[in-house]
Amino acid sequence: MFKKFLLALVAVAFMASVAQAKTITFAADATWPPMEMVDAHKNIVGFCPELVAAMAKAGGFTAEIKNTAWDGIFAGLASGKYDAIASSVSITDERKVAMDFSDPYFEVKQGVVVREGSGITDAAGLKGKTIGAQIGTTGYFAAKKIAGADPKSYDEVGLAITDLNNGRLDAVICDDAVAADYALTNPNYAKSLSLGFLITPDSPEYLGFAVEKGDTETVEILNKALAAVKASGEYDKIFAKWFGK
């Protein structure tokens, strides 16, 4: 009897604590180093998860990050499987039609990774070449825009990088931070791959947290928390930890 009572008490206490702090579930495709990735202990780490944790602290909500495959991440948002996407989603006009975005939290350019010594230094050098990118990313859209090139879509950017390294591709396009991580710091690829060039965009490309269309409540919480983290200097600390400078 006593045990049952205790259990009930624990259950009530647990439910009460949940009710107090709002839980926001984020989806992240943790295959995008150093923005979000899985470490050796299966934890989701990177710039974005740390930013989300800091925002949760500042904004007074509980953040839960779910590792979700990129292809279908937007479909999951639309069907309410999670509240937001924290997965380096670039804010584009096409996406704005289907979902809402928080304020931007990062600026990216598209970086072109090539094999060391390939001599590709501009878009003209990619003519007639095979370019890989992750499916449905702005990198893939950029690859499609390059005249005379053959774009190929991959499930993960890591697979595209492997194929580039194995000689089946001539270039891979992805966010500059990710491109730099693979081409410059990754011990497996730093010697064989290099950063060819950065594509200059027509208008700056920003990353934002995506939420379901019309979910103004979550957008508000996220914007407030993001502003607080930026104001307190926490943002710069996290930025310095992952990108130096």
Place this chain on the structure above:
Amino acid sequence: MISKKKVTIEVGDGAAIPRKKDRGIVDAWWLSFIGAIVVISYLCLAKPEPYLRILKFVFGEIKSTPWETLLSLWDSGVGVTFRVTILSIMVALVLGLITGLGRLSRNRLINLIASTYVEVVRGIPLLVQLFYLYFALGHVFRNLPSLEEAQVLFAAWPGFVTYLLSHGCDELKNMSPLVSAVSAMGICYGAYMGEVFRAGIESIDKGQTEASRSLGFTRAQTMFMVILPQAWRTILPPVGNEFIALLKDSSLVSILAVADILRRGREFASESFYYFEAYTMVALVYLVITLVLSKAVGSMEQRLNFYDRD
């Protein structure tokens, strides 16, 4: 007196092959076929945006000249799916014949090699095999010498060996995704095909071998001139089945960035966010293709069973 009753149990992921005997399946076939066609046409006519656009994205566009239209179909998702399937089944048939004969061989070593191949391949999921052959072996092949290096390396060997080795190295080093996908699918299905060949050959009465050997045929002659021609009748229908199963499994090659029907559908969905619509169309296209093929295999089976109708 125990009456012998022939029971056939078919388990597999092949499509249900319609037979004349069971009216139910024939009706089910027509129902699904007409249903699929009606749904596709309705969706494309009533909501051309996005359905017709998806269909065009998967099938290719109708161009001004028939030649360009054909070229567009060849490069489209459907074209790539058929290319992968047909090439894979050809690889699988060759491997299957060798494996099937190997499994029946009296040579212990050959038998062991063939059986091990079947065991290993059947024990690994196809998706894992595809990843393995494509990414893991791709990594190994990358370190092979290039064409010029190999020509120098094998210069001491006789001319044609040098040619074979250096070009072989070059081919492996620069293996295209389509070739990798086809060899992975072919190697996997070759093992299954080997079992089909073995069962087909074993189904031929032993008396045939005995008669043929008594007439002075060698073992090889017996196999290729007496047994195999008769075994084809048993082997072909399951091969047709495997072909359909392979066509469906070929959707797995979309992970290797081979632009087949599924990959095209996913590319469409990931850009336009029409997930439901794109996958509906992809499913219907696959359904129509497998239904047509299963009907073809069914009628082929009917013709081959001409002599033993019951």
